[in-house]
Each structure stands twice: as structure tokens, then as C-alpha cells.
Amino acid sequence: MVLDRLAEKGLTLNREKCEFGLSKIVFLGHVISSEGVKPDQEKIKAVSETRTPSNSSEIRGFLGLANYCGRFIPNFSTIAATLRELTMKNTHWSWTKTPGCNAADALSRLSQNQACRIRHIADVYAHFITDNAVPKALTIQEVRQKTSEDRELVEIMRRIKTGHGRLDPKIRTVEAELSVVDGIVLRGSRIILPKCLRRQTIQLAHEGHQGIVRTKQRLREKVWWPGIDTEAARFVRTCQQCQLSSNNTRPEPVRTTVLPDGPRQDLAIDLMGPFPSEEYLLVVVDYFSRFQKIAIMKKITSEKDHSST
Structure with a gap:
């Protein structure tokens, strides 16, 4: 998939500098894998084994090294507050074991907890997206149930989970954006609705007899399926109430002047x-x-x- 995207954009790579089939890579002091991004163990070891600082200048150096992993440490600013105080002017130098241990302990626990923490955040975010993408008057349970009964969506879920299965050409163009969260198929942050719920959802978006443009905007905020714009436009054009309230005055035809x-x-x-x-x-x-x-x-x-x- 990555090579296809590079070819699509016309980019080339130096084969001698490339590595293939890796489960993880180290890049700029970070380890990137299927579990997410976490700090390199070498960076953590460097912080943990730093010798005890003897002056404020060495404290600043230690904080600079620790800050490299600071984004991964919960409440890092609070933990490092005592160390920062020692770098201020007119502050009496007094080193104890406590401030150093606080930073080192946080880093040592980080490698053990980071993977679970990343997975938890990803799950919470995915469920938040799904819950907020459900249209009004529909429930997430209803969408999940109808999705499991829709043959096309079942095939899409099989494709996402196993890499096998046939996709509609219109679905294949957005395959890189697809995901499955708790039995519901998403394209990015929008739900791909089963066929049996699509007309009802268009009716909800057209509530108040909105025009074609506004109806499409409402739909795009939460849902997607192939041909959604065409179906929305056809629905609005055939709405009887809209036809009755619209101005049916037609302009006079242009008449040719007789020579x-x-x-x-x-x-x-x-x-x-x-x-x-x-x-x-x-x-x-x-x-x-x-x-x-x-x-x-x-x-x-x-x-x-x-x-x-």
C-alpha cells in the first residue's frame, strides 16, 4: 500500500537505504510500530543512568534530555517542578535523591505502560467518533444490527480484518480510509450506513425541507456511502412539498426576430x-x-x- 501511494505521487526511493518487512522502526529517538509511537529504550536508559548533577547547568542538561521523552510521561511538568526550581537564580543549591528518582521512576514505568495506554486512548477515540457520527433518530445498536445484515458491509469488514474479500470499485478508491469499530464500518470519522437505513437518513437530513446543497452538507458531517450525493439530490428534487412551495414561474422563451x-x-x-x-x-x-x-x-x-x- 505504501509503495502504491509512492508510485501514485511519482516519488522514488533509494533501495540501498530502504528496509522492508519490519515490525517496527526507530526514527529520531522514537519507536514506531503497530502499537503506536513510544520512546526509544536507549533514550530512557540514558536518562535513568545519568550521573547525579552537581550544579544548575547540569540540571538544565538533564531536563533537556528528559524533555525528549516528556510527552510520554503523565504529569511530567509536576514531576520536574523541583528540578526546574534548582535552575533559577538566587536559589540555594541542595540536591536530594527525591527529584532525580521521580523523573527516573516515571521513565522506567513508561515502557511498561505506554503500549496499553496508547491502545486505550485509540479505543476511546474510535468509540467517541462512532457515537457522535450516528444520525439523529437512529441508535448505535440499530446501525450495528443492520450493518451485520448488510452483505456489502459484511464483505468490507472481512476485507479490513483479513485482507481478503471483494470490494465495489467505488469502495476500493477509499479503502485506505476504512476501519471497523465495534461492528460499525467507518470511512474516516463518518459511518458507512447499510442500505436499509440510507433513505431514512436522507429524510432526516432534509428535515425542514432544506435545499440540495444544505441536505448534502448535513449528510457529509456524519455518514457516507457510494453515490450519496446523487441520492440526496434525487430525493430533494422529487420532494412533493418542496415542489409545491417552489416558484414554478418559467421564463418566456426567446423568440427569433423575423428578418x-x-x-x-x-x-x-x-x-x-x-x-x-x-x-x-x-x-x-x-x-x-x-x-x-x-x-x-x-x-x-x-x-x-x-x-x-
Whole structure:
């Protein structure tokens, strides 16, 4: 999938600098794997084995090293508060074992708890997205039940979980965005609804007889399926209440002017302006010969204009 995306964007790689089939990689002091991002053990070891600082300058160096992993340590600012106080001017230097141990202990526990913590955050976030993507008047239990009965969505879930299964071409174009959360299929943060709930959802989005654009906007906020825009537009156009309340006045059809038998029988006259020069153009065209006469006017009132040419 990564190579396909690189080829799609026209990017090339140096094969000698590439590694394939890895379960994890170390990048800029972070370990990236299927479990998420966590600090490199070498960084944690460097902090844990740092010698006891003897002055404020060494404290600053230690904090700089610890800050590299600070984003992974809960309440890091509180833990390091005592150390920061020792770097301030006019502060009496007094080192005890406690501040150093606080930082080192937090880092040692980090490697054990980080994976579970990342998975927990991901699960909470995914369920939050799913709960908030359910349209009004529908329940998450109803969506989950109907999803399990929809053959197309069942096939999509099988494809996501196992990598096997056939996908509709329109679904295949967004395959990289698909996920499954608690029996519900998502495209990004939007639910892919089963077919039996789609018309009901369009009716909800059209509540208040919104126009086509507004109805589509409401749908896009929470749900998606192939052809959603087309179905929404068709539903709004066939809404009887909207048709009755809309203005059905049609413009008069354009009529072709009958060509006269000779010149100077029918003339077309039009006034253009004002232009930036505060002048106007009076244009006269003969329908038969197409002869044109143009006069530049500074006034367009009934008073005589001596400036015309």
C-alpha cells in the first residue's frame, strides 16, 4: 500500500537505504510500530543512568534530555517542578535523591505502560467518533444490527480484518480510509450506513425541507456511502412539498426576430455605460444590413447632447 501511494505521487526511493518487512522502526529517538509511537529504550536508559548533577547547568542538561521523552510521561511538568526550581537564580543549591528518582521512576514505568495506554486512548477515540457520527433518530445498536445484515458491509469488514474479500470499485478508491469499530464500518470519522437505513437518513437530513446543497452538507458531517450525493439530490428534487412551495414561474422563451425585407426597416438600439470616463455609448444596428452606428454621449437625458460623434 505504501509503495502504491509512492508510485501514485511519482516519488522514488533509494533501495540501498530502504528496509522492508519490519515490525517496527526507530526514527529520531522514537519507536514506531503497530502499537503506536513510544520512546526509544536507549533514550530512557540514558536518562535513568545519568550521573547525579552537581550544579544548575547540569540540571538544565538533564531536563533537556528528559524533555525528549516528556510527552510520554503523565504529569511530567509536576514531576520536574523541583528540578526546574534548582535552575533559577538566587536559589540555594541542595540536591536530594527525591527529584532525580521521580523523573527516573516515571521513565522506567513508561515502557511498561505506554503500549496499553496508547491502545486505550485509540479505543476511546474510535468509540467517541462512532457515537457522535450516528444520525439523529437512529441508535448505535440499530446501525450495528443492520450493518451485520448488510452483505456489502459484511464483505468490507472481512476485507479490513483479513485482507481478503471483494470490494465495489467505488469502495476500493477509499479503502485506505476504512476501519471497523465495534461492528460499525467507518470511512474516516463518518459511518458507512447499510442500505436499509440510507433513505431514512436522507429524510432526516432534509428535515425542514432544506435545499440540495444544505441536505448534502448535513449528510457529509456524519455518514457516507457510494453515490450519496446523487441520492440526496434525487430525493430533494422529487420532494412533493418542496415542489409545491417552489416558484414554478418559467421564463418566456426567446423568440427569433423575423428578418426585414430591406434596410432601415427594423433597428436595434441599446445604451451602454457609464464607463470609467463617465461617458456612454449609444449603439444602433440595422437588422437587415447589420450596419452599426455608435455615438459617444456624456449625458443620457432628453437634453440635446452636442458631444455625440
